[in-house]
Amino acid sequence: MDSPTQLLLPFMTSTGDETLSPSYYSGREIGTFKDSAKAPIHRWFRYPAGFSYKFVLESLDLFSVLPEDWIYDPFSGTGTTLVVAKQQGINAYGVEAHSFVHWVAKVKLNWDFEENILRKQIREFFEEVSEKTHGGKTFIDIEGVFPELVYKCYHPDDLKILYILREQILSYSTYPAVQDFLKLALTETLRGAALAGTGWPYISPRKNRGEAPPKDALGTFQKTVWQMMGDLQKTKERRCEIKNILGDSRQKQLLADEQVKLALTSPPYLNNYDYADRTRLETYFWGLARTWSDITRDYRDKLMIAATTQINRSKYNVETALSEEIKAIAPNIYQKLQTSILALALLRNQKGGKKAYDLMTALYFNDILAVLKETHRVLMPGGHFCLVLGDSAPYGVHVATDTLIGELAVALGFRHFDYYELRGRGEKWKENPQRHNVPLREGIVILKK
Numbered sequence: 001m002d003s004p005t006q007l008l009l010p011f012m013t014s015t016g017d018e019t020l021s022p023s024y025y026s027g028r029e030i031g032t033f034k035d036s037a038k039a040p041i042h043r044w045f046r047y048p049a050g051f052s053y054k055f056v057l058e059s060l061d062l063f064s065v066l067p068e069d070w071i072y073d074p075f076s077g078t079g080t081t082l083v084v085a086k087q088q089g090i091n092a093y094g095v096e097a098h099s100f101v102h103w104v105a106k107v108k109l110n111w112d113f114e115e116n117i118l119r120k121q122i123r124e125f126f127e128e129v130s131e132k133t134h135g136g137k138t139f140i141d142i143e144g145v146f147p148e149l150v151y152k153c154y155h156p157d158d159l160k161i162l163y164i165l166r167e168q169i170l171s172y173s174t175y176p177a178v179q180d181f182l183k184l185a186l187t188e189t190l191r192g193a194a195l196a197g198t199g200w201p202y203i204s205p206r207k208n209r210g211e212a213p214p215k216d217a218l219g220t221f222q223k224t225v226w227q228m229m230g231d232l233q234k235t236k237e238r239r240c241e242i243k244n245i246l247g248d249s250r251q252k253q254l255l256a257d258e259q260v261k262l263a264l265t266s267p268p269y270l271n272n273y274d275y276a277d278r279t280r281l282e283t284y285f286w287g288l289a290r291t292w293s294d295i296t297r298d299y300r301d302k303l304m305i306a307a308t309t310q311i312n313r314s315k316y317n318v319e320t321a322l323s324e325e326i327k328a329i330a331p332n333i334y335q336k337l338q339t340s341i342l343a344l345a346l347l348r349n350q351k352g353g354k355k356a357y358d359l360m361t362a363l364y365f366n367d368i369l370a371v372l373k374e375t376h377r378v379l380m381p382g383g384h385f386c387l388v389l390g391d392s393a394p395y396g397v398h399v400a401t402d403t404l405i406g407e408l409a410v411a412l413g414f415r416h417f418d419y420y421e422l423r424g425r426g427e428k429w430k431e432n433p434q435r436h437n438v439p440l441r442e443g444i445v446i447l448k449k
Contacts, residue, residue, distance in 0.1 A: 079105030
């Protein structure tokens, strides 16, 4: 086995085969969704937890992935990796545990429309909506239809329009693929039509009392639909096999041993970002959930541990929560993590919120180990696993997530890991007196089998 390689220089890195120039990956924002938010198909659902499609394109080029090869994304989310693979004619297998996010990827991956039929169906749909909205004005009563959060996000006139659109879409059955297309367009419209703050990371609802005018929900929806239509016209499907799996990447997948040439993903960061809460507005609006307990049961409980809201402290002992398997495979990493975990256990009792960062850290790495094991199994010898990662400092305790995952991967059987730093993180929170002052970063960990 090669010696582990950890290159932390910001101006160069190596895959173990060659030295990369500092500009190989296209810049500091490649780990964010900014590029994808402007790109056809990718922008059909603006998902701040995603990454740039350029990360996928450049990785395919860097590791010479050919059309007959397979790539794998164990946290495929809204389908960035899968969409790029389909555009490039590369076989791809993606796994996502969040069922609503998985559905978004499913719709983004369906380009099999007859343009004339789709255009005709959309025009007929809008004609029916126009009859029900009376040119954008409606007097229907929607009291009690939605959870309270939804009412707080919209002008009442806009919410009535959104409700009519929702019901019209749900009753549409002529072409199920067209129904999904319209449903995703309305899903993407929800945040653009809101008066409340609905950006990353959480919703900031405020009840509208007439101070602000409506935002023209119908016009926003129409604009979104026709933009999506335009994206389809620009998109060419190439022959390949795309598998978009609703499942758990901590478990064995329907991939053969050594089937995959390249795995790439951005796993959940160890930063208490609640991926279930990120889609609360959407799932509440569509009637998929009405309460926090619904969100927890149907979404949060199925995800890899990355947020304190996923943790029931009564189920764990903080001193033994970190996996004994990590201790057996990599005792030095186990000791580093256990030191941080116990420090966080002491700190949480001194903090008002008493966040379960201690258990979150232990359970996060337990889950990461399972993902690394399955990815190692499906990768062919000489294959690579590229992860966009950020480190963390809960309660000011620095956890070098990127380095620790790289070291754990090597202990598990990967030949070595390299690190390519993209950008610093957290600068915009400097003035927050409650925030730690530990400098954080985001970069790409490259593992070689």
